[in-house]
Each structure stands twice: as structure tokens, then as C-alpha cells.
Amino acid sequence: MTSAPAVIRTIAEIRAALRAYRAEAGATASVGFVPTMGFLHDGHASLIGRSARENGLTVLSIFVNPLQFGPNEDFERYPRDEARDLDVAARAGANIVFMPSVAEMYPTPAATQITVSGVTERLCGASRPGHFDGVGIVVTKLLNVVQPDRAYFGLKDAQQVAVVERMVADLNQPVEIVPCPIVREADGLAMSSRNVYLSADERREALAISRTLAQVPAWIGSGMSAAQLTAAVREGISASPLADIDYVEVLTYPGLQPPASDAALAGSRERIIVAAAVRFGRTRLIDNILISFPEAHI
């Protein structure tokens, strides 16, 4: 029971389509938005599905945003498969797929920069200078084009969620940000478009990340401090000989500040995130676990 979503490539056309929808739906209009870089997997499908359940119209965007890639990152080789993406989008319930070109999104080099401080100095913000400036501008542009009631983001990119939530609050952007749980493969690997880069050996070894993060609640329960937990997670991931750790950090969430490193984390009043970025060969993977007290949840 799926119908093919409308494929729209220009800002003028999607604005017109959304205007027509809102005029017809009137007071009952509600627009859900799922911004992605495409090469969709079940994690994306879960965001689209939730948006389709919660809104009258769901817009999926597919745009590999050059501004969020560093000069030595994988912008050029980032995986793309438009036909497959449209199939996933249709089955998950998207009504409009917005696939602008780089020239449509950046007709001239953007002179405007959006910088969110405080939540961008650590984790991927430290490893990927400028990355979150690129995220901030593209999310703002897309929100201004789609003007959704709700926008859905996956918590695999937990720092991105924290950055977007802070930006939306600071700028009074009229949208509800809906963070959604990480979706994992059957064996625990967090779903990512970049998993396709992994060789068979790397794919097997990459499980070291999710297996180690799965032990975090027990380690916290045993009374570990942030420093002890960081060391334990590093040690766990390092058990894989192919793992090249970029970072392992234990921080408050969504503020992304270090907790007192010598205090036991158990019973902390703030949520805690344990986040890792690990290279396997040329492929950089990220994963995390969010813990709130007294109950832990992912």
C-alpha cells in the first residue's frame, strides 16, 4: 500500500507543493521532515515511518552537503543510489523526496555562517573542524525551505541532535526536533550509510564498538567514574586489532560537558553519553550510548 513519492529538485517547486498541501489541508495540515544524505538504511526508514505516522505529509530530503565534509573526507566517494533510495522512501511512507543539486542549495558560496559553541568543541566537533558549521547552515536552509512542524533526527549522530536542538532553541526556529533511537543490525552494529565501505574483516571487527558500548550500563552500575569508564571503553574497543580509535568520550548530554572525572557516574543527575569514533581501514564509524538515571535507556 505505498505510492511513489513526488520527486522534487528545486526550492521553488517544493515551496509550491507545500503551499498547495497546506492550502488544501487547512488547519489539519502538519508536515514532518527527515533530512538525510541518502543511501538510506533501516535507520532512515524508521525516521520516515515515524514522521508518516505523526504528520499529514512527510518530506524526505536527500542532499550530500559538501559544507559538512572536510577537505580530506569522503564527500566525493560518499555512497549514492537514487533508485534504491526512492524505493526505501516509498515503502517507509515519504510523500515528497526533495533532492536538490549543490548549485540549487548553494547558488553562490554562502557568506553566512552559523556557529554553535559549547556543544561543538568535543567529539566529532574536535575531529572534524567546521563539520557542525556545515550541519548548521544546511539544516537551517532546509528548515526554512520545508517549514516543517516536526523534524526527525537519528541519535546515532547524538552530537548533531544536541547541536540542532541548541540552534533551534537559540534561533527560535519554529519546529519540534524529534530525536529517534539508533537502529542496529541484528548483530549490534549501528546502521550507517558508511558501513558499505567496510571489508568483510572490518565489518566483523567493527562489532567491537557496539559490543563494548553494550557493557557501559553494567560498568556504570559497578561504580565507575568517567575516567575509569573512558579507559574501559577504550580497552574494549582496542581488543579489535583493526580498530584505530579517533575518540572515546564520556560527557553530559545534551550539554556535552565533562562530568567530574573522579566521581562515580551512577546516580548522576544529568544524562550521560558515552560516544566513540573509530576507524577501520579508511572508514570512520561512530556510535554511542545514552544513559539516564535511575533508568538507563539507549
Place this chain on the structure above:
Amino acid sequence: MTSAPAVIRTIAEIRAALRAYRAEAGATASVGFVPTMGFLHDGHASLIGRSARENGLTVLSIFVNPLQFGPNEDFERYPRDEARDLDVAARAGANIVFMPSVAEMYPTPAATQITVSGVTERLCGASRPGHFDGVGIVVTKLLNVVQPDRAYFGLKDAQQVAVVERMVADLNQPVEIVPCPIVREADGLAMSSRNVYLSADERREALAISRTLAQVPAWIGSGMSAAQLTAAVREGISASPLADIDYVEVLTYPGLQPPASDAALAGSRERIIVAAAVRFGRTRLIDNILISFPEAHI
């Protein structure tokens, strides 16, 4: 035939009021927006009046934005007169006056910064470091709260118009920016809330700015280059013994780049702005003239 505008002080209430207006007006809804720092004069009234003619509902905001004042500027003593402003707003045709507190606009210090480069390095951007970052964030916040179809800005702050137009284009903010001509006192002084600071002597001498700028079209017609015109304007203003020139610059508009300084400006393909900032005592005044070719207009 004026009715008192609704006075609203919170973001939640103005959003509700605008939602109600849009629901009632349906497809014919149109919202015009005039952002100001209050202490309204006939320049502001002309913006409100134009918005009232062009839109179904006109929102005026009055907010003295601390983020666009430098540490040694006049934030604390900036003139405020709520009762008089409400009277001007009513007579000019505003339907809603939005007067948020600083705490309502910045409940926590903004971690998000918006920087527009290329158009902010000269003129007031050079004299007032951080000023246009403050303008960028407050305009973005207000646009996100009001979501107007059109926003009206006076060309006395011509650089502000250029910055806002560039930001709106870069961020795809869904609004039409409407630049409006400078409104002057009968003797030529550009209207400004800060004119109230001037002593009688300063007020008389301040005419040196508008009188000098009025000669610009003739000077350009006589074949002056940008460098010659800059010197002539500096000399004209300096004829007032109380004038303390902050800057006089001749630039392209809205790009705000220097034209070739040794070429005659007449026949230039780009618009030219001649802008000045001049202190009289403690009061800093700005004024400008915009020239397009072949016809000059203010």
C-alpha cells in the same frame, strides 16, 4: 480611523495570535513585519504605513537588542518611550506591537552565532565589531517568531539592509526584504532615534552630513573617482567644526566592495553607496546616498 494595536510581550502569545490570524484569513493571509528598537520617528512610521498598505496584518517589534551594542556603546541610555511609541504605531497602522523583554528573547546566553562575511568588514562593521552578528541573530529570531511574508527595513541603515538581504538569501529565510527610502527632517537631517541626543549646536552642525551628501550626484557627474569623492565628502563634512568623522566610504552596493579608486564613477554598472558615520559630541550619526546609473536616486 486608527485602533490601538494589541501589545504582546511573549513569543508564545504572538505565535498564538498569528496562528489565529492565519487560520481566519486563510489563503488571503499576509503578514508584514517592521523590526525596530523603538523611540519611533517618521522613518519608522513610513515603514509601518507601507506594511499596512501591502499586508493584511502588520507586526511592529520594539526591542533594544543588547547583542548589537558594543561594550562602550549606548545600550543603557538608548532612548525608550513606550507610550509615545504605541501612539505612533497606532496612527501608522500597526496591528500588533511585539515588545519582548531581554529575558524573553535570550532566556540563556545564545550559543549560536550568525556571521555574514563580505558585507560586514567595512563601514559600521569595521567601527562596531560584532554589531552585525547581533543584528543577524535578532533578525533571524524575530523572523522565526513572526514568520512574515514581507519585512521592511529603512535604508538609513543601508549596510544592515545589505547584511539582512545576504543572510536571507543564504539561509533561504522565507521572507521578502523590502528596503525603504531614508526619511529626512525638513532641513535634510536623516531621521534617527539618536537625534534626540544632540544639543542645539550639534543639531545645527549635523546638517553638514546631509548637505554634503546632497552634492554627491553633481560631484559624480563632474567625473570624480571614488578616491576624489571620498576626499570631497570628508572635506564637506569637516567644514563643521563639531564633526568628528568616523568614516566616509564610497563602495558598490549591495556588495559593499571598493570600486576602482582611479576610475570615474559616472556610468558605473553597479550601484554606488556613499556612506558616512560622524560623531557630534557623544552622538554618532550615520547617513548615506545610493546612486544608480544612468539615473541617480536616493
